[in-house]
Amino acid sequence: METQIGLRVDGTRHTVRIDTRETLLDVLRERLGNTSPKKGCDHGQCGACTVLLDGRRVTTCLALAVSHDGAELTTAAGLASGAQLHPVQQAFVTHDAFQCGYCTPGQVCSAVGMLDEASRGWPSACTEPGELVRLSDAEIAERMSGNLCRCGAYVNIVAAIRQAAVDADAPDTP
Template identity: 65%
Template sequence: MRSGRESGKPADDAWSSPVALTVNGTTHDLALDNRTTLLDALRERLGLTGSKKGCDHGQCGSCTVLVDGRRVKSCLILAVTLDGHAVVTVEGLAGPDELSPLQAAFVAHDAFQCGYCTPGQLCSARGMLDEVARDWPSAVTGDLTAPMELTDAEVRERMSGNLCRCAAYPNIVAAVREAAASR
């Protein structure tokens, strides 16, 4: 393994392409079958199993990751289309021995039950909070320390692409609102 870069095994057939994916700050040079989804590349080639394969149709959101800071359902996007792009998975939201404020809020509000959807919920919430922060009135005035005060309805609407079969929604909403207010 080279410093900061990892080489993946080449694909088995001629229908592959070289791809340089920067995932959680580390660049991975891979040769992937052109039909490989980002989710499969993350889980099967890079061993990053935090993102879950729920429906494999982009309907549940358990595979949500951030690509260049935007929320993406990784089961719907081909990995070869992301050559040179930056991907953040749930494993990259905080350091190995610490929780991000968002993760800490999820723990404090018991915003999970079985936990299967939690990685996607966390990545989606992180992306959503970043999207809101770009448009928040405090960003216009330059006061980036002003808290973002989102209503329950706003959080539910903005997080509507992520399903929780355990119905932990009230706790997820509370956790996201706390993280928004503490930004």
């Protein structure tokens, strides 16, 4: 069965006719030509397809597009402002937080969403009960645990996120 949906992707409005069984990832990549989110595991386990959906991070391989008619999506490609990189993107470059780069768009989107969550005081599994959110390396690693890097660039990814948190005045390391 087909239907028509509207999406705003990286600031541009799209109207697209889709099969109701299509994932947001497939619509982004195959219908709209946005190859920023990557198809990794196709099971929501690697995070390569992570984008910001209405400001919150989501794995698009698990999201049916039909359920998100009218949504606002931001991919890693849409974070920059012209030639000015988003602070998380700049931190990834500065800290060499990528090797092959396949996971990088999902890592970057997840980091942007995670920093927003932390700035709102949302606890993670390793936040001590009753404590303020402090972005220690362990806290960052826990919050980013849904994004895998096949190359193992985790040390640099954590350093990049820590730097972006400081630059954004997000909760700091203790």
